Amino acid sequence: MSENIAVALPADTTATEERRHREPLVFGGLPEAEGWALAPITPRDRVHFRTDRELPLAEFRAALPAGVTVTYDEGDGLYRVDGEPGSAEPLAALVRSWCAAGGYGTVGLRPETGVRRRAPRDLPAAFLSDLCRHYCRVSLKRLQRNMSTIRLHLPDNDDIDQQVAEWVLKAVSTYDETKSVPFGAYLATQLSKWVHDLGRNAYGRTAADTENKQQKAIASFTAEHQRRPSEKELAAYMGQSVATLRRNSQTVATLNGLRNLQSLDGGADAVEFVVPDSAEVPDEIMGEAEQTLLSHALTAACAPDPTARRDQRAAQPNVLGWATWYLTTWGGQTKTQLSADLNTSVRNMNVHADRAERALKERLAELAG
Incomplete structure (x- = not known):
């Protein structure tokens, strides 16, 4: 007795393969x-540096040899001088001497060899325009899961769009097409790193990285032992001494306090300050009272504006502006020193400090009235 057995024949995979095959993306008429x-x-040698004040770019470029290019990242306050391979050390010496002769202080000047970059302007204009338009949309969609973090630093939608466009251009300049990785995949891996850099630029590289490492270590220990670590356990887990952990914990606590300036802002109108009569007390006490008023006004000026929309910059605490004013006024630090400590540019500090100054003047006018 025979049975009819149904045999599954190989399906025609041509249609499936055609669906899987994607036509190459075309930008500006070019695949x-x-x-x-x-x-x-292409490879090149590069000199990175920041300055204590902005350089006159036209004069600076004119002082450099032919074929050397200079770019300036306004947001990060970073200058990049690019030359032929093998020119890093001579370029660094030239930059250092030119800045010294002009009275410009340099921060973090370092030569780097074998840097592989492309200038976006070397691409066809129509190709670059279409590519950026396409990948900006793709990036915004991919960054939706990071949007709460991004909005802590860029509350305005226009600012977010501009930052994403800058990230796409940055990826264009660093993308190595010889490594057989699609540009879209390369861009996706970089975006998460650059989101983290927003916090490093706003609060300082050291503080942001310290907080990130501590939180990761606490989370790992908690997952492993089902409880939070003690101070000694956390220090051992991170390979640090207890003293180092305490210093770093203080840094993290300060950072968290600065982020939550709104909790420190009781409102100048809601608080009564008893100012002693200057005719009856020593000058030192008057100085302390005036400093207290000024420090409160600064804190209030840098706190979030409760009347601002959540998508506005004013709705977020001005942490870097507060740190710049406080540490240069009472901390005995110069902006150049603070720039090196926080690993951010003097220009970036000045932008936030100017914003704080405008609000501070209004606060002081209210107190004087």
């Missing part, structure tokens, strides 16, 4: 791969 080939990434 993406052809566009990259028109401006391949």
Whole structure:
């Protein structure tokens, strides 16, 4: 007795393969791969540095040899001088001497060899425009899961759009098409790193990284032992001494306190200050009273504005502005020293400090009235 056995024949996979095959993206009339080939990434030597005040770029460029390019990242306050391979040390010496002769202080000046970069302007204009338009949309969609973090630093939608566009251009300049990784995949891996850098730029690289390491260590220990670690256990887990952990914990506590300036702002109108009569008390006490008023006004000026919309910058605490004013006024630090400690640019500090100054003047006018 025979049975009819149904045998599954191989299905025609042609239609499936056609669905899987994607046509190459076309930007400005060029397939993406052809566009990259028109401006391949090339090696160069580079000198990075920041300054205590902005350089006159036209004069600076004129002082450099032919073929050397200078770019300036306004947001980060970082200058980049690019030359031919093998020129890093001579360029660094030239930059250092030119800045010294002009009275410009340099911060973090360092030569770097074998940097692989492309200039976005070397790509065809239509290709670059279409590529940025496409990948800006893709990036905004991918960054939705990070949006709560991004809005802590960039509350305005226009600011977010501009930052994403800058990130896409940054990826264009560093993308190495010879490594057989699609640009979209490369961009996706970089975006998460650059979101983290927002916190490092706003609060200082050291403080932000310290907080991140501590939180990761606490989370790992808690998952492993089902409880939070003691101070000694956390220090051992992170390979640090208890003294180092305590210093770092103080840094993290300060950072968290600065982020929550709104909890410190009782409102100048809601608090009564008893100011002693200057005719009856020593000058030292008057100085302390005036300093207390000024420090409170500064804290209030840097706190979030409760009347601002959540998508506005004023709705977020001005942490860097507060730190710049407080540490240069009472901490005995110069902006150059503070810039090095926080690993951010003097220009970035000045932008936040100017914003704090405008609000501070209003506060002081209220107190004087």
